[in-house]
Amino acid sequence: MAAAATSLPLYHKKNHFMATEKTWFVTGASKGLGLTLVKRLLKEGYKVAATSRSRQSLEKEAGKASANFLPLEMDLMDEKSIQNALADTINQFGKIDVVVNNAGYGQMGTLEELSSEESKKNFDVNVFGLLNVIRNVMPHLRGNRSGHIFNISSIGGYTAGFSGWGIYCATKFAVSGLTESLAAEVKSFGIHVTLVYPGYFRTNFLSQDSMMQPAHPIADYTEARQSQTFHINEMDGNQAGDPEKLAGALITVAGAEQPPLHLFLGSDAVNIAGDKMASVKSDLEKWKSLSVSTDFK
Numbered sequence: 001m002a003a004a005a006t007s008l009p010l011y012h013k014k015n016h017f018m019a020t021e022k023t024w025f026v027t028g029a030s031k032g033l034g035l036t037l038v039k040r041l042l043k044e045g046y047k048v049a050a051t052s053r054s055r056q057s058l059e060k061e062a063g064k065a066s067a068n069f070l071p072l073e074m075d076l077m078d079e080k081s082i083q084n085a086l087a088d089t090i091n092q093f094g095k096i097d098v099v100v101n102n103a104g105y106g107q108m109g110t111l112e113e114l115s116s117e118e119s120k121k122n123f124d125v126n127v128f129g130l131l132n133v134i135r136n137v138m139p140h141l142r143g144n145r146s147g148h149i150f151n152i153s154s155i156g157g158y159t160a161g162f163s164g165w166g167i168y169c170a171t172k173f174a175v176s177g178l179t180e181s182l183a184a185e186v187k188s189f190g191i192h193v194t195l196v197y198p199g200y201f202r203t204n205f206l207s208q209d210s211m212m213q214p215a216h217p218i219a220d221y222t223e224a225r226q227s228q229t230f231h232i233n234e235m236d237g238n239q240a241g242d243p244e245k246l247a248g249a250l251i252t253v254a255g256a257e258q259p260p261l262h263l264f265l266g267s268d269a270v271n272i273a274g275d276k277m278a279s280v281k282s283d284l285e286k287w288k289s290l291s292v293s294t295d296f297k
Contacts, residue, residue: 020045022254023093025086027051027076027133028103030058033152033198036243037100037250038062042069044251049089049096051103076103076129082136090140098254099137100150101130104171109214110224111166118215119167126171127178134182141191148192148254151179155199155269159276164224183261192259196250197273199266200241241266 029050052058055073075081104126141147157172183193
């Protein structure tokens with residue numbers, strides 16, 4: 001018994017040492033979930049490259065560059081900027097093991113209210129920016145025949161029954177869909193992919209300077225205005241989710257031999273997902289005879 005008791009801590013220390021040899025590449029790291037994750041990773045001894053539109057703001061929040069930390073200014077819409085950030089990371093740390101596509105922002109507004117420009121901008125950052133990172137990091141991961149990609153979606157990327165959130169949910173549904181395909185495409189290379197559906201976490205996501213409002217609101221959409229007011233005045237600062245625990249969950253999953261493809265985080269996300277599954281199952285069963293009747297006979 002004594003031998004077993006002394007060997008257990010050594011085992012964990014060995015596994016922790018092996019894990020902290022991994023290099024993480026985190027986008028959208030100057031605030032919110034990205035910043036919390038970066039701080040947690042650095043505290044635990046990981047090597048971290050973190051990106052933001054402003055290196056100055058990133059250094060202000062997460063600290064100056066060090067042996068284990070590389071703050072990078074990166075524009076998600078500029079592939080050359082992404083290529084440079086990835087090259088700088090590999091030059092400093094030798095490799096990239098874990099990619100966290102976290103950068104994005106919330107856009108409120110009904111489908112009628114939001115302009116094409118407002119909608120397109122949300123897709124550019126939340127979807128095409130993420131795709132730009134994946135496209136440019138994949139040759140490195142594929143060459144190494146290893147790696148783990150976390151794409152941060154939202155519970156709004158699993159169910160979209162929220163008035164005034166249609167475009168934002170559409171961007172996150174796109175992230176969810178492309179992530180499922182990505183997982184199938186890279187499985188044979190030994191690369192893991194995890195699609196993260198967070199619920200409400202207590203970050204600055206809902207703050208006035210982070211959540212975009214429609215430029216031209218329409219008074220008739222009372223439910224959307226009520227939702228907007230609720231999220232800004234009541235939900236902000238009272239979210240149930242703990243960002244520190246989310247960061248810990250991602251680190252745990254990154255160390256798993258068989259990590260999940262779908263990861264719901266937060267009791268609210270779990271409950272909302274369960275309701276969606278039940279609703280879809282109900283419709284499927286209720287209309288099954290009509291559904292199958294459309295086959296050739």
